[in-house]
Amino acid sequence: MTTTLITGANKGLGYETARRLIAAGHDVWIGARDAERGRAAAEELGAHFVQLDVTDDASVDAAAETLRTEVGRVDVLINNAGISGGRVPAAEVTANHVRMVYETNVFGIVRVTHAFLPLLEAAEAPSVINVTSGLGSFHQITETEWGRYGSVTYSSSKSAVTMLSVQYARALPGIRFNAVDPGYTATDFNRRQGTQTIEEGTDAVVRLATLGGAAPTGTLTDRNGTVPW
Structure with missing residues (x-):
């Protein structure tokens, strides 16, 4: 059975991704900073829960140790946790604003990937899926x-x-x-203003997560195909 870890999966896109992958036969671990919400989400879905704060080295290392002990490998790692940082006018943006957002969105991915690398290497056809955004595309x-x-x-x-x-x-x-890129999906992240359903927003992640050894590498895609860099 494919072992999949999803960060920030107690709600929104992460939760829906977990639901769909469980239905596809994956053994899903929900990583969440809030233990109460994460555990509740895991119980609702029939997933496993592991406390995981992507901004904290000790938390990430402890999560990796838990999966090493319980499973011994991770087949699919989905780095889903992210924050918007709010809409701060460019002239008012400080280094602290940027640091706060990067701590989760960028450093969090590096932190989690580094900690789980040995578990990924123990898998037969490991895959890492990083949730980005079309708003990070220079073309878009x-x-x-x-x-x-x-x-x-x-x-x-x-x-x-x-x-x-x-x-x-x-x-x-x-x-x-x-x-x-999930696309403009109706979630709490954008106050439900997105034009896509939550299922549509997880199409691209689920597709890649279920391809196994047939998955490509080094791509940027959304539910419609390749996204220009």
């Missing part, structure tokens, strides 16, 4: 209407997520690394 921001929605903090953090995915893919060819 400069050439489409979505440019007016970008922000200094969030957009740049998601550009970094996409580049991390490409660089990991090149440096670690034994593991498939891909970036996925």
Whole structure:
């Protein structure tokens, strides 16, 4: 059975991804910072729960040790946890604003990937899926209407997520690394204003997570296909 860990999975896209992958036969571990909410979500779905705060080294290391002891490997790691940082005008953005968003969206991915790398390497066809955003695409921001929605903090953090995915893919060819843009999906993240359903928003992640050894590497996609860099 495929063992899958999803960070930030107690609600929204992470929760729906967990639901769909469980239905597809995956043994899903829900990683969440809030133990009460994470455990409740896991019980609702029939998943496992592990406390995991992507901004905290000790928490991530403890989560990795839990899965090492309980399972011994991770087949699919979905780095889903992320924050928006709010809409701060560019002229008012400080280093602290950027640092707060990067701590979760960028450093969190590095922290989790580093800690779980031995467990991924123990799998037969390991895969890492990093949830990025079209708002981090240079093409989308400069050439489409979505440019007016970008922000200094969030957009740049998601550009970094996409580049991390490409660089990991090149440096670690034994593991498939891909970036996925869920698209504008109705979740708490955007006050339910998104135009896609929660299921549509998880289509690309679920597709990659279920491809196994047939998955590509070093790609940026959404539910409709390739997203321009």
